[in-house]
Amino acid sequence: MIRFRIERKKKQKKKTEFSKKLLIISYLIGILIIAYAMFIQLLIISNNYQGDSSIVTGLIAGxxxxxxxxxxxxxxxxxxxxxxxxxxxxGEEMIEKIKNEEDV
Incomplete structure (x- = not known):
């Protein structure tokens, strides 16, 4: 009985933070947008399009x-x-030192 409870606690997953999920989703969406923009550029080049393709550049920058x-x-x-x-x-001394340091 005790062994079962210990094993059950070990199997529980640690919950992922919302900010980490947001970061992962943001990167996935960004990668998908960039891949889509690269595909559009490929279509523009392969079809010898003579117009303006700056919208694709804006999409990648966004x-x-x-x-x-x-x-x-x-x-x-x-x-x-x-x-x-x-x-x-x-303690407080170390925190003040860290806060006063500039980000590198």
């Missing part, structure tokens, strides 16, 4: 911008969480 914003949010959130963890471990 995908990278969206991924950059989500990545920045995730890093900012992780930094805030780590400051709280470090404050519990090392």
């Amino acid at each position: 995908a990278f911008a969206e991924m950059g914003v989500v990545s920045g949010f995730y890093k900012w959130k992780a930094k805030a969480e780590n400051i709280v963890k470090l404050q519990k471990l090392y």
Whole structure:
């Protein structure tokens, strides 16, 4: 009976954070948009299209911008969480030192 409970606890998965899910979904959508844009460019080149294809460039730039914003949010959130963890471990002095450092 006790062994069964221990094994059951080990099998439970750790729940993924919402921000991590958001980051993964953002990257997947970005990759899909970029692949679609590359396919459109291939069609434009193979069909000898003479018009303006700048909309595809804008689509790719938008995908990278969206991924950059989500990545920045995730890093900012992780930094805030780590400051709280470090404050519990090392006290207020270390936190002030970390806050005053510039991001590299």
